[in-house]
Amino acid sequence: MNKIIAEVSIIPLGLGTSLSSLVAEGVKVLKECGLKYQLTSMGTIIEGSWGEVMDTIQKMHEKMFESGALRVSTSLKIDDRRDGREVSMERKVIAVEEKLS
Amino acid sequence: MNKIIAEVSIIPLGLGTSLSSLVAEGVKVLKECGLKYQLTSMGTIIEGSWGEVMDTIQKMHEKMFESGALRVSTSLKIDDRRDGREVSMERKVIAVEEKLS
């Protein structure tokens, strides 16, 4: 199974400017889905197969409407590497940090 | 069926800096999928249900590997509006242009 790393940012519109409660609703859905993830200040990074990641993101996106949003803007960036290198979110950061020290 | 508008940008890595042939391969896949789309200089805008759009994008993304890419960076932005307004890529642009004239 090929693994991708994706970062998703979900912006619900029409519910004001304080979004942390809604982001938390999305993260609860993500936790239930069981994929490895990392929460950052600008998005959520998720690791898994294409199908697993996309199913998870669709559920997080739908959760915003269930929570009252009338319009949702979801951005997604996928890194899919198949050149034989082992792929993980930790390894990508370590590879850069090794070159810095 | 709820309709979304998505913009996708697919960057194959490891195949040089001239990407128009590869972009054209992706657009051929898109044409076969049958969804409404618009090609711009910075991406491709696609209209359809979540499932239709995501299936199409996955096929376009896979096409890059079939064409020789070893790593692919795919960015995606989804606008999903459910406030009763009719949604289409033309209508969004017209709504802005009406306010400009």
Added chain:
Amino acid sequence: MNKIIAEVSIIPLGLGTSLSSLVAEGVKVLKECGLKYQLTSMGTIIEGSWGEVMDTIQKMHEKMFESGALRVSTSLKIDDRRDGREVSMERKVIAVEEKLS
């Protein structure tokens, strides 16, 4: 002077789900700045030098606060090509379409 092509998408938060009036305010600012641009259903594509494009985007972004937004999410993608090929938003689309016909 090196020319870049950039796509910008500006989402004002806290002002509801109908954003076309605000987008139009941003486009008015863009028109005054004088750069070549194309309005699409998912963003605005702008052509110019790094400084020209960034100044224009900052003004469009600030306009959202002047129009009442309390939080603004601005996304930007820059394509900067220096391999000797002539760069323009029309040329990028034509290069793909030639390969399709």
Added chain:
Amino acid sequence: MNKIIAEVSIIPLGLGTSLSSLVAEGVKVLKECGLKYQLTSMGTIIEGSWGEVMDTIQKMHEKMFESGALRVSTSLKIDDRRDGREVSMERKVIAVEEKLS
């Protein structure tokens, strides 16, 4: 001085698929600029004024050409909040995590 949080992802084209050395070159430039930042597996988050952040990103982007790239795709997302809430990358994550526990 108003502070923004930005996430930047810089993809150099034409230099293969292993980008960690080039990313490290960009991070060295970022360190010299002196802004607060966080490296993630999908980008770099930077905190500062609009001018500080944009100057830093321009220098990181230019570094890719100095390192041999012939084309660079730079993506940027800015969160600019002016509703009176204190803004920082740590605070945004904490606000979500508090709602999860």
